[in-house]
Amino acid sequence: MNDTLAAFLDQHALIHQRFEHPPVFTCEEASRLCPAMPGAETKNLFLCDNKGKRHFLVSMPAENSVDLKALAPMLEVKSLRMASPERLLRYLGLTPGAVTLLAAFNDAEHAVEVVIDQALWAADAVLSHPLVNTATLSLPHDSLARFLALTGHTPRVIDVPQPG
Numbered sequence: 001m002n003d004t005l006a007a008f009l010d011q012h013a014l015i016h017q018r019f020e021h022p023p024v025f026t027c028e029e030a031s032r033l034c035p036a037m038p039g040a041e042t043k044n045l046f047l048c049d050n051k052g053k054r055h056f057l058v059s060m061p062a063e064n065s066v067d068l069k070a071l072a073p074m075l076e077v078k079s080l081r082m083a084s085p086e087r088l089l090r091y092l093g094l095t096p097g098a099v100t101l102l103a104a105f106n107d108a109e110h111a112v113e114v115v116i117d118q119a120l121w122a123a124d125a126v127l128s129h130p131l132v133n134t135a136t137l138s139l140p141h142d143s144l145a146r147f148l149a150l151t152g153h154t155p156r157v158i159d160v161p162q163p164g
Contacts, residue, residue, distance in 0.1 A: 004105075008150075012150055014143040014147055015139070015142075016138060016140075017037070017137065017138040018135055018137055019037050019135060019136045019137075019138070020134065020135050021033055021135065021136065023133050023134050025096070025097035025133060026097075027043050027062040030136075031062070037136060038125055039124070039125035039126050040061060040119075040123035040125065040126050041061065041062035041063075042060065042061065042062055042100075042101065042126060042127055042128060043059070043060050043061065043062045043064060044058065044059045044100055044128075045058045045059075045066065045082065045099065046082070046091075046092065046112075047068070047080045047081065047083055048081060048087060049072075049077035049080060049081075050078050050079040050080075052087070054075075054113065055091055056115050057099070057101065057112050057113070057114050057115065058071070058117075059115070059117065059120055059126075060116075060117035060119075060120055060160045061119055064117065064162055066162065067161040067163045067164075068080045068081070071160060071161055074158055075156075091106075091107060091112055092107060093131070098129050098131060098132055098133040099129075100128045100129040100130070100131065101116070101144065101148075102128045102129065102131060102137070104151045104153040105147075105151055106131070107151070110153070112153075114148060115156045115158060115160070116155045116156070116157050116158075117157075118157055118159050119159075121141075121155070121157045123141065125139060125140045126138075126144050127139075128144075
């Protein structure tokens, strides 16, 4: 875990459990290689609008998919696409495979909008990478909500549309 993130979590007494595991790049790998952990498994996408002016960190239950065409009007943009690895590094300081809600910590400029699926927001605890894909933190809902508030990110909680 990033030492600065760890210090931030400790400084603000944000409750969390840490689990080490081999590097994972997909939800499928995580379910195969990670130990059982308390909390909702997440799928996180870093998206941008068609002009690359707005950026979104979208988090949903791991088993879900997203209908980008249906999500775009909900976020008041014409269309959405996966942001490039270069944008991911520039805006969230991450590489592919490590996208996480905790990346809001790296968005000091508040250039990224956080979108969380209603079902995930309702979970007692959420699983998130601590800016690396070799560990996972289990954060109770209250800790996640306080974390986002402390980083200046008010999440947009919606029913993220699924295909079909």
